Amino acid sequence: MSRLTTEERQTMIIDEAIKIIHSGGYEALSIREIAKQVKISEPAIYRHFLNKEDIILGILNRMLEFDKLLNKNIAAAKSAKQKIRQFVLFHFEFLENNPEMTSVLFSEEMYNQSEILKKKLVFIIQKRKQLLKVILDDAKNSGELIDVDNFELMSIILGTIRIIVMEWRLSNFSFQLTDRGKSMLKILDKLILL
Amino acid sequence: MSRLTTEERQTMIIDEAIKIIHSGGYEALSIREIAKQVKISEPAIYRHFLNKEDIILGILNRMLEFDKLLNKNIAAAKSAKQKIRQFVLFHFEFLENNPEMTSVLFSEEMYNQSEILKKKLVFIIQKRKQLLKVILDDAKNSGELIDVDNFELMSIILGTIRIIVMEWRLSNFSFQLTDRGKSMLKILDKLILL
DNA sequence: TTTTTGTTAGTGAGTGTTAACTATTTTATT
């Protein structure tokens, strides 16, 4: 067996960790299982991560990469209206292509493990809310959005996205998430866009 | 120590189990910890429940009791409009008075333990959706509701309730949930009621 | 006397993590 660099192993370890959570929930995520999937010994894991918490932190950093993609995607949209649509649709598109990330998204137990993890999760959520807030403020300024409190609108949009993804999971991914997202977006259009 | 009946012990065990989940997440829910809190030995737990899954099933049945209360509360409302408002508000009122139930609500790992548990959870969610569906259908028939697909409206309402409760949890219950619920309801009123 | 609720002691399996050591790769020196 040839040795790999820490960066390569870290990537493999995070990859497999996400897969394990997807197939067996956070409870199934053990150092033993990761080692088995990555095909190295358990102690070798500790060459690349400080401890289990550090691995979970790595998973959370993967979620930040989604945010980068989301930002790029939205920057390309022209009108504020289009930005809102892209914000919603890109969530569904990304998760449809990366269904294992929904498991990460809903593994609340995982973030409950330590204050560091919880803070990081709150940070990620906060960042996404901030992005949506800027878009909604723009939309309101350009008269494209209904005149109600943006703070509440954010909860409506994010809550609706989240529960649809949850329904998708509970149905064992049995429907096309983007299709469902599109029909949801139509209604949302009617309700909040002018 | 005086002996108690199975019914009394079962109630105590479920009570403590919920408390444990609330303070330490599902991961903290062990037979050992329950026994410690109830102040009986571990094997004594097995006099009153078949196994751990059976205890979780008991917790899920507690959630069904909320549904009974919700049904009563809604039956008292006169107009369909009022029923929608009550459906939303009662969720917030109940959880504000029983914050530990939010932990149960969000312990997804718990229901992932077995197919039986997952099915029971899906059943509970399905039941609550059905209740909301009937209300929305009524509201539409009596011309009190905006004319969009009710299926999508259900996701918007349930998703918004859920994410507000999630925000409440992540803030360590630092704001008044019912107040937040009321201002949310105002916006929802504007958006979907005629 | 029988049933029910409790106890103590113990099972095998799984957990994250560490100590001690080895093999490979990279860097520095001859």
Next chain:
DNA sequence: AATAAAATAGTTAACACTCACTAACAAAAA
């Protein structure tokens, strides 16, 4: 360019601990 030294990535074996659950027995209540 060849070789010695240092750093890195891996191993096996074991640590102390927690897990859900059970056998065997005791005491209280019906």
